[in-house]
Amino acid sequence: MIVDLPSTDTSAVNRKMVELRESAGAVALGRVLTLVISTEDGPEAEQAIQAANDASREHPCRVLVLARGVRRAATRLDAQIRIGGDAGASEVIVLRMYGPLADHGGSIIVPLLLPDAPIVTWWPGEPPPSPAEDPVGAVAGRRITDVSQTKAPSKSLAKMAATYSAGDTDLAWSRITSWRALLTSALDPPPYDEVLRAEVDGEAESASADLLAGWLSSRLGVPVTRSVVDVFGGHVGAVRLERASGTIELRRQDSKTAKLTQPGQPDRRVALARRTARECLAEELRRLDPDEIFHEALGAVPRAGSRRSSSKSKVRA
Secondary structure (H helix, E strand, C coil): CEEEECCCCHHHHHHHHHHHHHHHCCCCCCCCEEEEEEEECCHHHHHHHHHHHHHHCCCCEEEEEEEECCCCCCCEEEEEEECHHHCCCCEEEEEEEEHHHHHCHHHHHHHHCCCCCCEEEECCCCCCCCHHHCCCCCCCCEEEECHHHCCCHHHHHHHHHHHCCCCEEEHHHHCCHHHHHHHHHHCCCCCCCCEEEEEEEECCCCHHHHHHHHHHHHHHCCCEEEEECCECCCCEEEEEEEECCEEEEEEECCCCEEEEECCCCCCEEEECCCCCHHHHHHHHCCCCCCCHHHHHHHHCCCCHHHCEECCCCCECC
C-alpha cells in the first residue's frame, strides 16, 4: 500500500500513520530501530529504499527517507507512506523536500523517530564532510556511508579517518567481511608461523582494498604493501601472506569464487561472492555499538603515495 500526502507537514504524516494503524492494522509497532536514509531524490533514492526493504526482513524497522529535491523550487514537503508489500518488513516514509527545506532534514525527522529505538543514518551517495556533525547524522548512534560512490574513494576514506567519530562505518568495510573471514581461517591450521609481510592487490580507487590493507596492518603488525592492479568489475584482486613456511594466497577467480593457495596443501576453490548493498547494509545493522576494529583498520590504511603499481596480470572478476 502506498499513500501520497502532497504539500504536507510531519504532523499530518504522523496522524496518517496512526489512522492506518487503527483502521487496517497494517503498520506493526515491532520495530527494532529507525533507519534514516539521506539522499538525493530520483533513482538513487529508489535503489536505497529497495536495499533497505530487503535488509528490513532481517531488521524490522521504520525507514525515513530524506529525498532532497530541487533547491530552486518553492518550499514544499511531499510525503509518501509505504506499508505492506511495498515496504518489506518495514514501514517506509519518504519525505521529498524542495527549496530551502531540502537542507533541513535533521529537524524534519525528529517528530517521526520511533521512541526509545536506536537511530541509524545511511548516506547511499555522497557522504557529508563529517557524518557525526551533520544535522541528520547528529541524531544517530550509528552512521553508515559508502565512499565508493564518491569521485575519489581513497581520498574520501582518508577524510573519513580524519573526521572519524565513534559509530561511523562504511559499506566498503562490510564488502570485505568474506575476505577477512577466509584469511583468518587460513591461518588457523598448523604450522603456526608468524606472518612476516602481506600484500593486497586492488583497484587504485578501491576503498575496500585500502581497508583490507589497513586491517592486516593493524591486526598483524607487519609491513603491508598495497599494490595497484586492474580488477574488472570489482575492488580486491588478491591477498598474499608471507610466512617462513611459505606464502598463503587468496586470489579472486570470478565474481563468485576465489582460489586459496597454502603451502603443503592442494589449491582450493572457495566461495567469495561479491556482496550487494542489501547484504552490506544488513550486516551493518546487526551491530549498533562502535566498531573498534573498523576504526583501527581505518587508521592504518596506507597512504595513496605509498602504493605501488603491479605488473601482475589483470584479475578478470
